[in-house]
Amino acid sequence: MLFDLPDDDILYQALMERDPSYEGFAYVGVKSTGVFCKLTCPARKPKRENVLFHSSIAAALEAGFRPCKRCRPMNAGLTREPAIDRLLDALEHDPNQKWSEKEIIDMGYDPSAVRRAFRRQFGITFLEIARLRRIGRSIDSLAHGAKVIEAQVNANYDSGSGFRNAIAKLIGVAPKNVNHLSYLKADWIETPIGTMIAIGDKRALYLLEFLDRKALPGEIVSIKKVTGSEIVMGREEPIDLIEEELGLYFAGKISDFTTPLAKFGTPFTNTVWDALRTIPMGQVRSYSDIARQLGNGKATRAVARANGANQIAIVIPCHRVIGADGSLTGYGGGLWRKKWLIEHERRMTHVQDNHE
Known part of the structure; x- marks a missing residue:
């Protein structure tokens, strides 16, 4: 199950007291050092705002933390x-x-x-x-x-720069060769959880994806086909706006996005995407929940397909959709990112509630 830990305040108190009762059931990730520990770790205790709690070693690793060399959390257990x-x-x-x-x-x-x-x-x-x-x-x-893409995609690709160059070639032609063509512009956006690519025109954003998403090349081809446009490297106002808003989102300062989005899916797909944007920050829904919200409880699989077809990551929050049993399910950007985004939004909501 996804949310099976006690309240973070309880876990932080257990961390401060080195309470052994949570041994094997909870781990703490320290954002300032990038390591995760047992709650009984003898190291100096981190500040409250610098910790994230996880229910398993796998969850801590998925969130990007490495094991502490002092308490060695991966060495615990029986022979x-x-x-x-x-x-x-x-x-x-x-x-x-x-x-x-x-x-x-x-x-x-x-x-x-x-x-x-x-x-x-x-x-x-x-x-x-x-x-x-x-x-x-x-x-x-x-x-x-x-600032180089190798830092992120090297985990999955032999050459991050090669992958980036391949995407650039796939995008289209050089700006000097588009005198009479309709075209969209694309540029990279760096985030704390990886490089993203944004594609848009003067009016709206057409795509926002993590650069190492395997479906990205096909999505770019689809955009070019649907719009009848070439894509060149460059900037338009919606790309500048989404970069600014993503920075505020990752800093925990905004929960809603105002960047205008282009709609070119089927009517049903657009209805699902609209429903995703109604899921409150810090909460999750299942595919069947969305289907019932749309008035057709039998459309769970169709909802799942529409969810997977989303090309505007984070802004259209498909990461907030989980399995009916509460487990994480597929996410094109990687399950570790899905877990990270859900936890980030839960923390943001917790902070906002405390300030009200």
Whole structure:
């Protein structure tokens, strides 16, 4: 289940008291250092505004935190297979290494056995842990001022710059060659959770996606086909506006966006997207909830497809839609981002409520 932790105030008090009763059930991520710890960690306690609580090691890793070297949260628990310790030590020695089953075999282990062992111990496989560690380091480099796409997409692509160049080539033609053509403009926007690409014209925003979304090339082709336009690198007012509003959103200062959006989906798809924007900040809904809201409780699958077709990330908040059982479900930007965005908005709402 997604929200199964006590109130953050209770957990923070447990952290300050090093209460062992939450051992294995709650972990604290420290934003100022980028590490996550057990609540009993002997290290100096962080300020309240610098902590995020997680129900599992996997959730802490998905949020971009790395394990504390002092309390070693991933080493807790009963006696376990030596392969776990050896692989974790190798990961700690070189967290940037891109692991595959081949490397596991080269170390003398059966990938299937390793997969089962890690799932028993952590609820997540070793390869998933390694990938999340690389993503976390990429986020950390962005937070410290890195402006190149390699810092973010290196977690999933061999060449971040190559991927960025490929997208630029896919977008269209150089501005000097568009004398008589209708065209949209595109530019990169850096955020705390990765580089995004925004596409718009003078009137509205057509796309806002994370650059490492696998469906992005197809979405760009679709926009060009639907609009009959070429796309060039450049800026229009809606791109400037969404960049400003995203900065305020990630700073916790706004909960609504005013950037005008282009609508070119089907009538049903647009209805679903409109419904997504009615989900209050800090809350979530299931696909079936949205279907019932639209007056057709049997349209759950159609709602899910429309949700997945959303090309305006964050502004049209498809990240606020979860499974009927309360679990996280698919998100084109990655489940770790979905978890991050939900938690960010819950914190924003909590702060706003306390100020009222």
